[in-house]
Amino acid sequence: MDDGSAVLAAALMVDAAYDHAARGWPVFVLGDGKTPLPNCTRCRTADGTHDMETCVCLTCHGFYAATTDADRLAAVICAHPTGVLAVRTGAASGTVVVDVDPRSGGAATLAELLAAGLLPPTLTARTGSGGVHLYYAHPGGTIRSGAGALGPGVDVKADKGYVVVPPSRIGERAYVWADGGPDSVPVTTMPVALLDRLTTLPPAPRLTPPAASNPFAAPVDASGRLAGIVAAVLAARPGERNTVLNWGAYTASEMVRTGAANVEGVTGALADAATRIGLTDREAHATIRSGLRAGGVA
Ligand SMILES: [Zn+2]
Ligand SMILES: [Zn+2]
Structure with a gap:
């Protein structure tokens, strides 16, 4: 793409983003391969009290950065003119x-x-x-x-959740x-x-809270969420095992980023579940790495 067509593509992208925002749909930008852009160092190292919903960074925390604000959208697209437009789904839009x-x-x-x-x-x-x-x-x-x-x-x-929206193109x-x-x-x-x-x-699996005797045990919330993710992976049917595992790693990445779980623990639990449902160890680790990376965990 020469400079002229790159500028035109970015202008069309800004136009499309404004159209989506005018519908009340918060817009954000994904990097190549539909993966969220990485967090800045401050957000990556922030503790569990960091509120992703109100974080002022332009592109941190994936869909939490989605906005209907015209100035912010223009700034994001200027910074990432080859990105992919996505819209936050759910009550937010x-x-x-x-x-x-x-x-x-x-x-x-x-x-x-x-x-x-x-x-x-x-x-x-x-x-x-x-x-x-x-x-x-x-x-x-x-x-x-x-x-x-x-x-x-x-x-x-x-x-x-979020979806990639027209007129984005991937490849x-x-x-x-x-x-x-x-x-x-x-x-x-x-x-x-x-x-x-x-x-x-079926509702998300219920979990047994860790023994109350150890005040330093992992918070119930994090271990519970991880147990729920592991249960979903164990229930995945052939044909969707990699997709569910990828979703699991992506979902767990938030816990890693916020310090509620560590990357080794998450990887170990997911890899164990994945090999039980028939994925090879190598396949499982590749999918987990990709899901974690998509969630901003390098
Ligand atoms: Zn940030
Ligand atoms: Zn942040």
Whole structure:
């Protein structure tokens, strides 16, 4: 790309970011390969009291940096003109996105969900991997994000989640709106039956708090969250094992960054779970490293 087209690309990106922000969608920028940008040294070494939601850094803490503020968006894109635009999902933007990835069996699940009448027509984007993102209006309350939450290859991006948005492109593959996009297609309210299907999924595993006799034991919160992640990895089906493991490492990275868990402990627990469900040690460690890196843990 020569200088002129690079400037034009950045200008188009700023325009698109402003459009998304005008819809009330907080926008942030991902680095190459859809991974969040690394945290600054101050945020990386901050203790557990550091509030990611109110942190003033332009790009730290992944989706927590998402904003609808025009000046901040312009500054972020100036600093990362080749980045990938992403939008925070969940209550923060009032969206729940159903993410269909045909590479993980999503086409069959999509057909089943459509046949059951669970996915009414709504604003839709075609993703860079040949899948689709269906945008529904967030019904309020908490909607958990989850890999495979609606079946193989169909994830839900809601609270504590994000999606890459048009007109981003990753390599040769572009994210594009279907049917004219947000100017002509409304965001449909999430059907109650779809919500029911999500909320009737098995709840996150309960954990036994560590023995109360040791006041220096890891906080219940962190060990509990790690146990929940490990349980999810153990429950992963063939075809989604790497995806779930990657999600697990990414999710656990926040605990490492905030000092609630250490990287060796997280890696050990996840690798142990991964080898039990049939991944090789080498495969498991590569996926864990990639998930942790995506979460800003080098
Ligand atoms: Zn920072
Ligand atoms: Zn910070």
